[in-house]
Amino acid sequence: MTKRGAAAARALVVLGVAVVLAVSGCALGNRGSLRASREVGRAFETLHVYPGYRYWYYYQENNPYAVIGLKPPWRVEDIHWTEVDPQSKTFEKVVGLVERFPAPGGFPFGAYILDLQGETIGVWYSSLSAGIRADPERRVVFIQTAMPWLDEDPWAGSGIGIGIGSGGAGVGVRIGY
Template sequence: MRLGKQCHLLRQGLVLLPLLLIAAACGRPAYFFRVDLSINAALESNHPLPGYTYYYSGPEDFPLAILGIRPEYRLKKEFWIPVELTETKLEGWMEVIDNPHRSLKTRYHGKVIRTAEGEEIGIWYSPQEWSTVRMGTDGEVAIDTPPNTLYEKISGDTTGFP
């Protein structure tokens, strides 16, 4: 009887072990996207924040995300497009984004991207709340772009990117 009970406990432990490992891996995120209303205020009044290298994702005339990266980091660009973010460029984008008149589901959010230690990597402005961040070597950072399906959601255009 004792041996049967030990085998039963061992089986229960083996079943629980993967769940515990998954919970430990997901326990504390490495990067945080924290709301910062000053990002909305600056960009929506056509004033790029200084101290960032800027990129966008999505159509040039309707960005799905605007990303600013601190100079001590290098963005692994993949699908991000570098942009010289001027007041004129922002003005054109903000006419299309038109945040005050958007529904809560498609409103753009300004966020600061930070490491778990609180170090700022950059800023984010998008209706997507967050993205996956991967830190490489020597300050290289990869941040996933919003999915293409976001364009249909915020623009209402079912034909795809213009």
């Protein structure tokens, strides 16, 4: 390769990295987080509900992977999340299933859902971890987590991973099986 070709290739790589960093930076604008809490875990295990919170479960009633509660006016707008009355038998059922049947390689834990400023906007109970994005203008919480029901070999995805990204795009490295 000529000096000119090598310089052009380096420039393209630098440009590509800059674009990835810029896109990931934009996506991190309203990034929230989970803060693990034994108190929240115990609350779900004992079916204690936080007064005034609205609750949703992730995936199907007979195969849920997570349960969340959000302070009003916060809400979830995603077809994979179904609102559930916390006083219903369905709520008791989905919490019990999340507790007794964790995702492969995981164990259920409780956490506070925090907005960008670190304020508590909800609670989380699942064996999955999640990325949280909270839109303060619309009061909508976006939750990015695994979809174990799509994995043909759920054990194949275990391992340690690092990376940057959100949505369906990003750059990352996974070390595992």
